[in-house]
Amino acid sequence: MSDAEQTPTTGPDRTQAGDGKFGDYGGRYVPEALMPALRELEDAYERYVLNNQDGFWDEFRERIDDFGGRPTPLQYAENLSARYDTNVYLKREDLLHGGAHKLNNALGQVLLAKYMGKERIIAETGAGQHGTATAMAAAHLDMPCEIYMGERDITRQRPNVFRMKINGADVVPVTTGRGTLKEAISETMRDWATTVETSHYVIGSIVGPHPFPTMVRDFHALISEEIRSQIQRETGDLPDAVLACAGGGSNTMGTFHHFVDDPGVELYAVEAGGSSLAVDEEEGVAPNSASLSTGTEGVLHGARTKLLQDGEGQIVESHSVSSGLDYAGVGPELAHLVDEDRVTPVNVDDDAALEGFHRLSQREGIIPALETAHAFGYLEEHHDEVGETVVVNVSGRGDKDLAAALEETEERDLANAPEMSTFAGGL
Amino acid sequence: MSDAEQTPTTGPDRTQAGDGKFGDYGGRYVPEALMPALRELEDAYERYVLNNQDGFWDEFRERIDDFGGRPTPLQYAENLSARYDTNVYLKREDLLHGGAHKLNNALGQVLLAKYMGKERIIAETGAGQHGTATAMAAAHLDMPCEIYMGERDITRQRPNVFRMKINGADVVPVTTGRGTLKEAISETMRDWATTVETSHYVIGSIVGPHPFPTMVRDFHALISEEIRSQIQRETGDLPDAVLACAGGGSNTMGTFHHFVDDPGVELYAVEAGGSSLAVDEEEGVAPNSASLSTGTEGVLHGARTKLLQDGEGQIVESHSVSSGLDYAGVGPELAHLVDEDRVTPVNVDDDAALEGFHRLSQREGIIPALETAHAFGYLEEHHDEVGETVVVNVSGRGDKDLAAALEETEERDLANAPEMSTFAGGL
Amino acid sequence: MSRLRDAVDGGSAFVPYLAVGDPSYDESLRYVESLAAGGADAIELGLPFSEPIAEGPTIQEAIVRALDAGMTPERFFEFVEDLDVDVPLVCMTYYNLLYQYGELDDGEQRPRPFVERAAEAGLSGFVVPDLPAEEAAPLRAACDEFDMDLVSIVAPTTEDERLERLVDVSSGYLYVQARLGVTGTDVEAADRTAESLDRLAAYDVPKAVGFGIDSGEKAADVIEAGADGIIVGSALVDIVAEGHEQDRDTEAVADDIRSLASELKSGARRGHERRVPRAEGQ
Amino acid sequence: MSRLRDAVDGGSAFVPYLAVGDPSYDESLRYVESLAAGGADAIELGLPFSEPIAEGPTIQEAIVRALDAGMTPERFFEFVEDLDVDVPLVCMTYYNLLYQYGELDDGEQRPRPFVERAAEAGLSGFVVPDLPAEEAAPLRAACDEFDMDLVSIVAPTTEDERLERLVDVSSGYLYVQARLGVTGTDVEAADRTAESLDRLAAYDVPKAVGFGIDSGEKAADVIEAGADGIIVGSALVDIVAEGHEQDRDTEAVADDIRSLASELKSGARRGHERRVPRAEGQ
């Protein structure tokens, strides 16, 4: 029991699950075989998550506090504040168990699966962040767990694979296609389509068919619920701006949710600009992951949303220096809020993100995830446009990224990289 | 501002700094040149830490909460509790910023150095845990920082070296002797002896000359202060036993401090039994780090304490599968509490520690540091002797240990290791 | 009038599937024509999409081969036009490709441009596994306009109250999934088939059963259990894959395809004969 | 009566240091004897300890070589007994070795056994850099019993109120640290020396200045500044280290040691001559 218990657990807005539509976005574009599972999940979501049946939400709150380490602090960033002459506050999701915001959702869903009487957890993972969070949650709740992961990703992310395995999860290599996240998603859908009656598929961001985008957002909305009361306690007021990096958008919507109805709070979703914002149609590659900034409407992985596609509707391969942002789609709710001008989509390129990584490490003693670093890249470039008080979500810690950060830093001529010659040849 | 602020910050027992003696242990066995610096430090410790002059302690509490993530949760470990038919509570120091309890002390000392008007931080590190915590604290407080580290340790601990460097610290390779922790300590003492007037030496455990053992313990005593109120809130009572792993003993004394005067609470310091408890006099090696269990009285690194030495008083090389416990000495206060029969020194060998590592990972979804894993190795073997409620300090997370855990697991035939063949050849 | 309904309504229809452009445009043309030669009553032509979430590994790999060989929606329509077969053709693909195709005229709604082009190329209908009935209205409207069918998939898990909606929105035939899971041949084909068909008996629409059928015997069993037709994909794609991997002669592969097609078709007939006497005996 | 006081009290004493057993027992014997031959007035013999926290890298490496070659406290005493020199010898080591040595008789206190054995071997006193005055009583008592000296080190940072205590507990001579830091030769030797000596003027005990002296000229400067003697370690150990690394002939190394010793001793004499006329002139 952390001292968090003294904070009232208000829970998500106990309204409706909604119909899964955010304007025209969202929906449930999935094979018929999965429909009943989604309806069952929607029902469970309404009963347990929204209406706290059998004390689900209370149990979730207690577990995410005691096992996960909530509430996470909102820290005044002295050195950045001085640098920018702006009050910069950091929401420290990097301190959550597992090292990123991911656990909020993974724990919520695994617990929900338990309430639903499911016997088995499946999930897919690309870089391994969602996979490790799910494996931890499954171990904590004593649920068998299988994680699908592309064969190529498995070789690139061995430490995360190892973490999942020692947490007792089975990591199932996916050998079809190019052996990356896309194929792992297909394979997990396939497993789920075969085993829906006993398995729950833990989707890792606010993407996929209804009710996933809404439900995943509710689990992560603890972030903005806490920020709201923390910043008010500290400054007596709401912030002028809130920044969060956006891949699928789970930490983004988690950070924004409780501010959406406050028009005075600007919301910035910082995407990965990669090496360029253009799409190479010939190669089927977009060297970025900026689907909010540059994507077009389409249907991917069960939802209508903004995505990176070529002129014919084939999904292109996205790219980012941060593997956790490297996804061609984005949550439908976020796509909608961008269309409504409520959320401002912005992006910074790989170089700016790496400089953000080094800046936060050197000046604040916090090594951020490369995903998170994008938000700090944006802050550096636009600090004079964000008002007097800005909250940045530190969505994860960078320990998982040390090797990548080294390699990418060595290849570039960054303004603020430390001397790295000792590390020639990798970590 | 985390919600921790609602917890009253009682601070250390505001009594006296004491004379640095714990029975016959402790003292100040250092070159004369350092004496004035130690007296200056003792004076600063009394004024700022014990008497909160200029609001030092308040500032420390606010920073360790907001930057560090205190209070850390006390979590009921459901699965282990069921396994042992005993209420097992986990104190989650692994969730502290940096991934171990180390930051409590590093942040406290760097802040104190600032209050003292020092301009430069120096520290030594073996495995890199104390070095990374110090580098983070120094970046946070905008202090130049140099970390001495043996050349051999630098090659063995590259990720930690990288972390220190990206936090802006200078890592100074120590090439004398065997290039490990001992030489790094000598080198840092040497630097300090030359630069005492402007530098502060941040010692990383409750070892060294007075006032370090007392002061480092006070910074870490937040751990037991929190446990005490958390467990009382949860169970209405004190625990029957408290377990913590012991290397130098900083997390141990931090975990025990507020229970020392409660005779009903058994305190177990779990040392690294390594591969054997014997000392090989011929080779000058003790294949363990069990100085409380097997060591003899002597003088090392500025204090009289229990230590691992040969019959002539030469310090032997210690060994443990966990580099953070791998030290031939132990804090004088702990040595004294053992002599007084207040603390029970116990130990488990490398195999039991590795099994503890896998057990906590698999059953609770928490990958512990290999240091921490020793406490769980002990709990497994002696769970029927620890009473009905036991608190175990999870002093750190295991992310830093993945490569070592893999290698050591592959070499052994452990009862509970996951299948590891995918990882042949390392991470 | 529905060409698909007519094609499947005979009681022993054989509806094979191949991914178009696998492993190349020309080879694929030959293979699809062999299906017709082997007795197909209608053919499902897979238009490759980069994220085929409803496919098993066999068809997923076929789609990757076809994409790598340059298949696009436009090439797909040319393919249909180049084909020399006289059975109705169904386009099987994912909704995003329908949705993105072509330019919209004033007041026009997606996916009308795709449907218009498909009709022009000579296709008779669509199967879109990721398009739920709830979102099917615009496609349905365009199908009506161009006299095309929209085939719905019914799963073993589909609840009864949902069946009505699926039947409502669809035309031509119902694609009845024999078992849970995705396309593939690893599980006993007649699983739950009888049960599923029972639930559908009330609906006056032909039912073609797919998933897992890979031999004449299985085909016979499924038809005997009450299906109006069988849908076979992975077993045929396997022949294409193996031919490609072993670099076999196109004609030899086409022969094998035709011969499996014939086996499946006669299995279906056999099943029909087995059922009809029994039906008469009741 | 103190042999050490007598040895250092002449006004231009030369007190060299070598680590015993570096790089081997036999070579070390020769080198120490060369120091005497070169004019040493007393010799500090380093008994190697595994954690020499007060040493600079030069002496630390010497200690590692000596330990690797098998030096132990018992061998150290044998070494002292084997030595053929007629100047007083000081044992310089860390407290843990004194503390652990030997078996205690009833009522006996550590480190008496070590002191007893040292006296028997012919040593005249001790320098123990990690033993503070506060903890020195048992050693002091044993020294008194066996008529040995305990030399205290005075640092430039030592506060005045602390000086008294250091002087109180010590005998023989005071080891005056010329600058902050550890042993070594990298900094100007006369730094702060005059200042330190000024502070000590009131105490009637010879002052030997160490840290950083590596030439006759520096030796002269330090003595001229008021020291009664000079202590030289690293500069001599450097010769041993170089000889060992380059595998030089023992006698050649011994010659170099003797010649640096002579240079230092004559530097000290020169400094004394420079100071005495001046002192007379005042």
Ligand SMILES: Cc1ncc(COP(=O)(O)O)c(C=O)c1O
């Ligand atoms: C630290 C961190 N931040 C952000 C993200 C992006 O995910 P999302 O946009 O869904 O929050 C990830 C995904 O792995 C992550 O690990």
Ligand SMILES: Cc1ncc(COP(=O)(O)O)c(C=O)c1O
């Ligand atoms: C996680 C962890 N636990 C325990 C220790 C042991 O140190 P101490 O006994 O001083 O707490 C260390 C030292 O590095 C550590 O990293």
